[in-house]
Amino acid sequence: QSALTQPPSASGSPGQSVTISCTGTSSDIGGYNYVSWYQRHPGKAPKVMVYGVNKRPSGVPDRFSGSKSGNTASLTVSGLRAEDEADYYCSSYAGGSNLLFGGGTKLTVL
Amino acid sequence: EVQLVESGGGLVKPGGSLRLSCAASGFTFSKAWMTWVRQAPGKGLEWVGRIRSKTNGGTPDYAAPVKGRFTISREDSENTLYLQMDNLKSDDTAVYYCATEGYVYGFHAVDTWGQGTLVTVSS
Numbered sequence A: 001q002s003a004l005t006q007p008p009s010a011s012g013s014p015g016q017s018v019t020i021s022c023t024g025t026s027s028d029i030g031g032y033n034y035v036s037w038y039q040r041h042p043g044k045a046p047k048v049m050v051y052g053v054n055k056r057p058s059g060v061p062d063r064f065s066g067s068k069s070g071n072t073a074s075l076t077v078s079g080l081r082a083e084d085e086a087d088y089y090c091s092s093y094a095g096g097s098n099l100l101f102g103g104g105t106k107l108t109v110l
Numbered sequence B: 001e002v003q004l005v006e007s008g009g010g011l012v013k014p015g016g017s018l019r020l021s022c023a024a025s026g027f028t029f030s031k032a033w034m035t036w037v038r039q040a041p042g043k044g045l046e047w048v049g050r051i052r053s054k055t056n057g058g059t060p061d062y063a064a065p066v067k068g069r070f071t072i073s074r075e076d077s078e079n080t081l082y083l084q085m086d087n088l089k090s091d092d093t094a095v096y097y098c099a100t101e102g103y104v105y106g107f108h109a110v111d112t113w114g115q116g117t118l119v120t121v122s123s
Helices: none
Strands: A007-010 A020-023 A035-040 A046-049 A062-068 A070-076 A086-093 A098-100 A107-108 B004-009 B010-012 B019-026 B032-038 B045-051 B060-062 B070-075 B078-087 B094-101 B109-115 B117-123
Touching: A007 A020, A020 A086, A020 A107, A035 A062, A035 A070, A035 B060, A046 A062, A070 A086, A086 B045, A098 B045, A107 B019, B004 B094, B019 B032, B019 B094, B019 B117, B032 B070, B032 B078, B032 B109, B045 B070, B045 B078, B045 B094
Parallel strands: A007 A107, B010 B117
Antiparallel strands: A020 A070, A035 A046, A035 A086, A062 A070, A086 A098, A086 A107, B004 B019, B019 B078, B032 B045, B032 B094, B045 B060, B070 B078, B094 B109, B094 B117
C-alpha cells in the first residue's frame, strides 16, 4: 500500500486560513472514519490535532478542524498564528490491520 | 504524565540485528495497544507495526516491508515494549518511535509518541 498523498508545503499569513489535503483511496480514507492529523514542531514528538476525521482533543484550539470527502481528508487551520508553523501529517486506517501515513506538509506562516 | 522513552538504536551492518526498547510510564501500559512508527531521512512517517493489549489477544501486526524480519513484543510486568529487527537493510535506516495507539483518542489514532531512537544500517 502506498503512503497517503499530502502537498509538501503550504503557507498563509497570520489570521488567514489554510487547508492541507490528504489523498488516499477507497481502501483507506474513503473506507473508514479513522483519519488523524498530527502536528510536529522541530525536535518535538508529534501531537494529535484531529482524530476520527473531525474530533479535536481537549486543549487543541478550535482553529483546527478536520473533514473528509470521498478519498480525501483535509485539515483546516483558521486564524493562522506563528506557532502553527510546523510539519503536519495525516494517517488513516487502511484495512487488514494496516495504518498509513502521509508524507507530511510543511506549513509556513508568512 | 505519559512518557515513552526509546533506546537501543545505533549503527548496524546490513543483514545484522538490533533490538529497540521502549520504557513506558504514566499510564496503564498493559491496557494499551502499542505501535512503532519510523521516519527515514527526508521522508514521511511510516507505520511499522503494533501489538495489541493482552486482553485483546496480545497479537502483533506488521507493515509489509518489515513482515518476517521484525518482531514486536511486550513485557507488561516491566512496562516495556520491544522491537526486534533482523536481516536489516539500508532502507530500514530511520528514527524509530514507539507510541500508544487508540489509548486516548480512539481506534487507530497514534496518541502519544516517544522522542525516537535512530537506527542506521550501513556497511
